[in-house]
Amino acid sequence: MCKAVIYVTLRESVLDPQGHAVQGALHTLGFQQVKDARIGKYIELTLDTKDRQVAEEQVKEMCEKLLANTVIEEYRYELVELVEG
Amino acid sequence: MCKAVIYVTLRESVLDPQGHAVQGALHTLGFQQVKDARIGKYIELTLDTKDRQVAEEQVKEMCEKLLANTVIEEYRYELVELVEG
Numbered sequence: 001m002c003k004a005v006i007y008v009t010l011r012e013s014v015l016d017p018q019g020h021a022v023q024g025a026l027h028t029l030g031f032q033q034v035k036d037a038r039i040g041k042y043i044e045l046t047l048d049t050k051d052r053q054v055a056e057e058q059v060k061e062m063c064e065k066l067l068a069n070t071v072i073e074e075y076r077y078e079l080v081e082l083v084e085g
Numbered sequence: 086m087c088k089a090v091i092y093v094t095l096r097e098s099v100l101d102p103q104g105h106a107v108q109g110a111l112h113t114l115g116f117q118q119v120k121d122a123r124i125g126k127y128i129e130l131t132l133d134t135k136d137r138q139v140a141e142e143q144v145k146e147m148c149e150k151l152l153a154n155t156v157i158e159e160y161r162y163e164l165v166e167l168v169e170g
Contacts, residue, residue: 001120007127022128025151031143033133035086040127042092043107046120058116066110 001082002047002055008068008075009040043067046082055079086167087132087140093153093160094125128152131167140164 010016016038023037045062049055059077068075095101101123108122130147134140144162153160 009127009129022152026130026147029147029150031147033143034130034147035133036129036131038129040129042094042125042127044094044121044123044125045111046122048118048120058118062111062114062116062119065114067107 001084002049002052003080003082004043004045004047004055004059004077005080006043006045006059006063006067006075006077007040008043008063008073010038011072011074014072040073041067052079052081086169087134087137088165088167089128089130089132089140089144089162090165091128091130091144091148091152091160091162092125093128093148093158095123096157096159099157125158126152137164137166 018039019037022039023034026034026037045059047055047058049058056079059079063075063077064070103124104122107124108119111119111122132140132143134143141164144164148160148162149155
């Protein structure tokens, strides 16, 4: 078993209205020191795959096909092998 | 300047319908090896604060007040100091 942690974020050049709204809300709450806010997705997948390399290729494919919109988003991931005890 | 990276995830005991939908979609695409999927939020804040301890307290307060619903979600964060060059 493998755990994949995937971070999907908007590309630097893409406007982030959700982040903008969060920044505004934080300002309203008195946190004036917040200069920028960007929101992304955090995805945890449990994979029934033993081979690390296979898992890596699969995660890449899942990101490209479904989890990230690579036109406006970029992704990075980490793989952790789960030791069965 | 400080960068805070915040991860907001649903508590283990809370059902994740969005994650369930993603898992279903991945199965439909042929990724049968996905045994579980959980979706969270990934938030990047740029803070105009020099003192690390102050920044940490502020981030904690922002999470408690706005960014996370602590009844069903938990959060963790990382702080990185941005060196101005």
